[in-house]
Amino acid sequence: MPDFSFENLIKPSISKIEKYIPGESLDLNKNPKVVKLSSNESPFAIPKKVYNKTQKLILSSNFYPDGDSNDLKEQLSKTFKLNYKNIVCGNGSDDILSIIAQTFSKEGSEVICSEYGFTYYPIIAKAAGCKVVTAKSQDLKVSCDNMLKCITKRTRIIFIANPNNPTGTIIFKDELERFLKKVPKNIIVVLDGAYSEFITDKKYTDGIDLINKYQNLIVTRTFSKIFALAGLRLGWGYSNQRIINLLEKIRGPFNVNKLAQSVGTLMLKEKKFLQRSISHNDRWRKILPNKINQLGLKSYETFANFVLIKVDQKKNSKKKILAFLKKKKIIVRDLNNYGLNDFFRVSIGSSKDLKKFLTELKNSITV
Numbered sequence: 015m016p017d018f019s020f021e022n023l024i025k026p027s028i029s030k031i032e033k034y035i036p037g038e039s040l041d042l043n044k045n046p047k048v049v050k051l052s053s054n055e056s057p058f059a060i061p062k063k064v065y066n067k068t069q070k071l072i073l074s075s076n077f078y079p080d081g082d083s084n085d086l087k088e089q090l091s092k093t094f095k096l097n098y099k100n101i102v103c104g105n106g107s108d109d110i111l112s113i114i115a116q117t118f119s120k121e122g123s124e125v126i127c128s129e130y131g132f133t134y135y136p137i138i139a140k141a142a143g144c145k146v147v148t149a150k151s152q153d154l155k156v157s158c159d160n161m162l163k164c165i166t167k168r169t170r171i172i173f174i175a176n177p178n179n180p181t182g183t184i185i186f187k188d189e190l191e192r193f194l195k196k197v198p199k200n201i202i203v204v205l206d207g208a209y210s211e212f213i214t215d216k217k218y219t220d221g222i223d224l225i226n227k228y229q230n231l232i233v234t235r236t237f238s239k240i241f242a243l244a245g246l247r248l249g250w251g252y253s254n255q256r257i258i259n260l261l262e263k264i265r266g267p268f269n270v271n272k273l274a275q276s277v278g279t280l281m282l283k284e285k286k287f288l289q290r291s292i293s294h295n296d297r298w299r300k301i302l303p304n305k306i307n308q309l310g311l312k313s314y315e316t317f318a319n320f321v322l323i324k325v326d327q328k329k330n331s332k333k334k335i336l337a338f339l340k341k342k343k344i345i346v347r348d349l350n351n352y353g354l355n356d357f358f359r360v361s362i363g364s365s366k367d368l369k370k371f372l373t374e375l376k377n378s379i380t381v
């Protein structure tokens with residue numbers, strides 16, 4: 015047997031990676047009574063007509079999909095009024111994020127992420143050999159000033175989720191532009207808009223309108239949230255053509271499967287579905303924090319499809335609350351691995367599931 019350690023074969027930064035922990039999941043087919051509010055998924059199934067139009071595609075699974083996702087890109091261009099050539103598609107937006115990290119960094123580069131930000135960014139940065147620099151947040155909000163202070167000569171990429179997961183906070187357009195103006199142009203800024211479609215506030219931008227103005231900007235988007243396709247894996251990125259051409263070279267040759275391409279293309283045309291999802295979310299993102307606060311817990315304004323909740327552990331035990339909810343078959347997201355030890359997060363699920371959650375949350379602290 016060869017006597018060597020695999021540790022010697024990998025980039026040193028890879029041994030520092032902590033595996034991504036997803037929101038707890040159960041097979042909902044086997045556990046139909048489970049209320050899953052842990053991963054910010056859509057509570058709505060795709061429209062029947064989209065299902066009917068695409069189910070037969072499985073029969074042609076023996077053939078590869080279109081490697082360039084042409085129909086999907088065409089529909090994205092129409093729906094969002096974009097240039098077709100500025101789009102790259104991926105197997106979920108995490109695929110695009112990972113391709114960006116591979117493309118724009120090398121060993122020894124630095125990648126800036128925010129404290130209490132999406133935990134996948136440090137993973138892909140370390141996988142690319144980079145050092146992760148964490149910018150302190152301010153009152154749970156991504157701090158543009160602190161991000162700027164972290165910039166050094168070695169900085170290659172800055173990742174920002176806007177709105178931020180798991181805090182639900184937002185950076186409005188004026189603040190974002192002040193920040194972008196100050197970032198040196200040789201540093202890639204990734205604006206992750208996984209929750210963009212939920213926002214109707216005119217002071218917000220997903221960043222697509224800024225692509226021509228800032229040559230170092232990449233916007234990423236997903237079909238996992240408002241478009242209800244988390245299980246199919248579909249995401250996309252938007253930037254200037256030079257950047258997109260580079261990302262296109264790195265991505266897997268057939269990184270988006272044919273079912274995802276086809277269902278995604280059709281979902282972009284489902285305006286009623288989209289409107290219903292926005293209205294539902296808007297209603298609950300106002301109701302839910304109020305109801306939670308009335309129970310004596312602390313929750314926060316959100317701009318996305320989830321709500322952050324703080325437990326005052328002198329009064330209540332988070333562990334007990336989450337165990338109680340789990341016993342009642344309600345799964346929420348513990349945030350210990352985000353460094354938010356007093357917090358958990360709940361997705362804006364269906365009205366029925368949220369009512370059950372509120373009832374059992376109340377029981378969990380009164381029983």
Ligand SMILES: Cc1ncc(COP(=O)(O)O)c(C=O)c1O
Nearest residue numbers: 106107108175179208236238249
């Ligand atoms: C901020 C953020 N970005 C990206 C993703 C990944 O989304 P996808 O399912 O497209 O890989 C998530 C998923 O929760 C997220 O919260």
